[in-house]
Amino acid sequence: MTAIYVENLTKMYGSFTAVDRISFEIPEGEIFGLLGPNGAGKTTAISMLATLLKPTSGAAMINGHSIAGGEDGVRRSIGIVFQDQSLDEELTAFENMDFHGRLYRIPNPLRQEKIAELLALVELDGRQHDLVKTFSGGMRRRLEIARGLLHRPKVLFLDEPTLGLDPQTRNHLWEYIERLNREAGITIILTTHYMEEADRLCDRVAIIDHGRIVALDAPGALKEAVGGDVITITSPDPAAVASAVTAAGALRAEQYDGTVRINLQHAERHIMEIVARLSGNGVPADSISIRKPTLEDVFLHFTGRSMRDETADERDRMRMYQRTARR
Amino acid sequence: MDIIYTIWLRSVKRYLRSKSRIIGTLGMPLFFLLFLGFGLNSIVSIPGTGEGYTAFLVPGIVAMSVLFTSVFAGIQIIWDKQFGFLKETLVAPVSRMEIMLGQTLGGATTACIQGVIILVLSLFIGLTLSSAAGFLIALCFMALIGISFTAFGIAIASRMEDMHGFQLVMNFVVFPIFGLSGALFPISSLPSWLAPLTMADPLTYGVEGIRYGLSGTSQIDPLLCGGVLIAFAAATALAGAFLFRKMSA
Incomplete structure (x- = not known):
């Protein structure tokens, strides 16, 4: 029911x-x-x-x-x-x-x-x-x-x-x-x-x-809709990282706040390939991590923004607006 | 009826629990009574009655204390809104009418208790009660003032966003209602331009009604006082219920 x-x-x-x-x-x-x-x-x-x-x-x-x-x-x-x-x-x-x-x-x-x-x-x-x-x-x-x-x-x-x-x-x-x-x-x-x-x-x-x-x-x-695991690469030059990894073909890379995020199935099998590609192209990288996707990634995937982006300013403005509108 | 009782019970419990509020709201009427009573008793005599000014003043001060307590009790709905408690009652399967009536009767009850405390205290400065029936008549008028002005407070609170407007209401609405009523002076000795204003003030009929109950004499027919005040209580209760229905949590 x-x-x-x-x-x-x-x-x-x-x-x-x-x-x-x-x-x-x-x-x-x-x-x-x-x-x-x-x-x-x-x-x-x-x-x-x-x-x-x-x-x-x-x-x-x-x-x-x-x-x-x-x-x-x-x-x-x-x-x-x-x-x-x-x-x-x-x-x-x-x-x-x-x-x-x-x-x-x-x-x-x-x-x-x-x-x-x-x-x-x-x-x-x-x-x-x-x-x-x-x-x-x-x-x-x-x-x-x-x-x-x-x-x-x-x-x-x-x-x-x-x-x-x-x-x-x-x-x-x-x-x-x-x-x-x-x-x-x-x-x-x-x-x-x-x-x-x-x-x-x-x-x-x-x-x-x-x-x-x-x-x-x-x-x-x-x-699952996010598309498998999440690889996050921190780098001083995220654009170069993104172009290096996407050159491989089927990969999708999103740049966000000094990091590059890649979603793919069985990330552990591809990590060596990514590292090789980065060093082969002389692209600097500070760190690489692999994790299972969270709902945070899901939110990012569907809205193109991180939930933490929502600043207090925007929130307060909204509340003020609602309050005056209610009068 | 259960719902009205439930809301009434909460108001009265909260009131009895806040000793500072009981004492705080007694302060002003008590000082008025003492300073004006003792200060003017020797130089003012009320024409026609031959009684002293203090005896004349007591009913007015009782009405004052009922008035102030009840308006405050009505406006307190704003606190419930700010502290979120109003939502708890508004989301329950009860009608707005029941909530409003419960609040009104609760406020009127606390206002009457304040009035009776003033009455008892004035026994110590020379007030004598004429009869038990007279006391009951005075109590009825106190209840009518209480109901009217709690409903009046709820009506105002329903249109207010927060407590900021409270001083405005107290200074520009409630105090004039008190000042223009026959609480401090006999109506017959007013200048002709002021008399109509006093006669248009609903509190005047409350004061005169209490005065009739306590001393047995009044300048306005007590039946007329009762009639006017009942009509005013009904009108404010309707206005309060109407405005409260539109109030959002």
Whole structure:
């Protein structure tokens, strides 16, 4: 059964298109990732699916309810963990959970039971009567996830779930998300700009850039699309390196920031040939490395840019724009 | 009803937990009461009633404290927006109307508690309550002021981006509403050009209603006061609900 169905969903702020005709379908029980740099439109897409934002055009169904017209059904079907914190810091962990349970009209013996169960699951039962303002970032995240699960949603939205967390907490959360999906069968849609996160967790990943989906497949298949292994050569003269290796024929070489990247199958068999060609032509090279492709390479392959290129400037400008457009 | 109660409960819990806010918002009304009351009591006598200025002033100061607390409680929705908590309520399967009513009743409740605290404190400086029924009448008027102005605060907050506009609202809207009402002076002694402004101020009817409850006499018929204030509460609640419906997280 289809948990989420999205067709040509679009959001415009004035003449700026934040989300541009995205379409996808997520079967029940899948972990689906929206991967892209900051400002790519991931959060805007999630906000529309969660009925917090009205789309400019397009349609979406969640658990059989339309986001335009069936808002209440959608809201009952989803749990959401926002990118920015949405807890009441002046209340205790338990009170935040209790507030949520009452909002979703969970009757009392069951409500108390579920709260206790979930707080134990995220290992916050010992701190449940402490005010949230005394909690660390990781604890708040865990509490938000527990809260998002309280009403047994069919679909869980996680907007940058591990943003700003230390590696240990992040690992812990990943295991936790996987367990939820495996044991409770919850469909999960998450946004992230961490490649490892998408790679590790997602059954399928949609790469989103400037509001558009540029590729959508399983992480393994996406990496295969890059074309085998990645050889990176650092050199003071990348242009000469590129022309030396492409002269061999079937090779494709991309120059990027003082390095040359070559994608080819079975790189280890060709490395000697490349080295010979470089020294034969007298082209200087500082280092050569071979590795399996990552989603970073996939992003580069489909967009021609590295995800790390996205400067803070551009991101901030975008946010400013969205903010003024909303007024 | 459950949802309204849930949101009300959160407001009241937050209020009872922030001791500094309770004491902070008591400060200004209390100082007004002490300085104006003691300062002017000996030189001002209220024509017609024969009562001292302090006894005249208490209902006005009670209304003031309810007014300020409730406007602030309404505008607090902005904090919820900035700290992200508003999203949690907006994404839940509840109607905006329920959220708005819960906030309004929560704000009105905290405002009434502030008003009662002022009332109790003024017992120490010579206020005497005429009857239990009178106290209840005063409480009803406090509740009506509280509901009206919390809804008013929510309506304003729905149109505000952040807390920067708060001082503007306090200085140019809330303070004039207080100053023009009959809180500090009897309406009958106003110059003729000022009287219409005072009669157009909804708080005037709240002050007079509380005054009737506490002292048994007022310059405006208490039934008229009640009628005007109920109409005003309904109007602000509608405006608040309408504007809050359009507020985005």
